[in-house]
Amino acid sequence: MVIDIKKLKSSGKSECSFHFECELQSDVITLPDAEFSKPVSVTGRLTLSGKTVIVEGEIEYVLSAHCSRCLTETEYRAVVEFDEEYSEDKEDVDAYIYSKGLVDLTEMVREKVILSMPYSVYCKEDCKGLCPVCGINLNEAQCDCNK
Numbered sequence: 347m348v349i350d351i352k353k354l355k356s357s358g359k360s361e362c363s364f365h366f367e368c369e370l371q372s373d374v375i376t377l378p379d380a381e382f383s384k385p386v387s388v389t390g391r392l393t394l395s396g397k398t399v400i401v402e403g404e405i406e407y408v409l410s411a412h413c414s415r416c417l418t419e420t421e422y423r424a425v426v427e428f429d430e431e432y433s434e435d436k437e438d439v440d441a442y443i444y445s446k447g448l449v450d451l452t453e454m455v456r457e458k459v460i461l462s463m464p465y466s467v468y469c470k471e472d473c474k475g476l477c478p479v480c481g482i483n484l485n486e487a488q489c490d491c492n493k
């Protein structure tokens with residue numbers, strides 16, 4: 347996920363759009379028993395702004411996970427917006443750093459994905475979960491434990 351702004355500058359432009367499909371390492375997934383079910387998609391626009399570079403757009407990912415209540419396999423889709431600045435000045439604490447005219451989005455995307463990770467996912471809003479006594483899936487069947 348590297349954008350070469352030297353090329354952009356030499357073509358006389360001050361902005362470009364970008365789209366990446368990337369495989370992120372699974373260490374960004376904090377939800378138990380979940381994995382990306384397709385590559386993470388990153389779409390946006392880069393603008394040269396004086397000495398800094400602005401990138402804005404959307405990250406989309408889909409997790410194949412297990413419902414936190416009933417453990418059924420379920421899909422979780424997230425769209426995370428970003429609007430960040432990149433600077434060549436290593437002292438600039440508010441911005442991500444780029445060097446040699448190459449803006450690498452990988453670290454920023456990793457951070458956004460980690461921050462947006464859900465603590466729990468549900469197969470449906472009113473999932474009834476599993477019976478704590480017999481373990482039956484209460485969405486699919488009833489038991490006599492609570493009678």
Ligand SMILES: [Zn+2]
Nearest residue numbers: 413416469473
């Ligand atoms: Zn469920």
Ligand SMILES: [Zn+2]
Nearest residue numbers: 477480489491
């Ligand atoms: Zn039961």
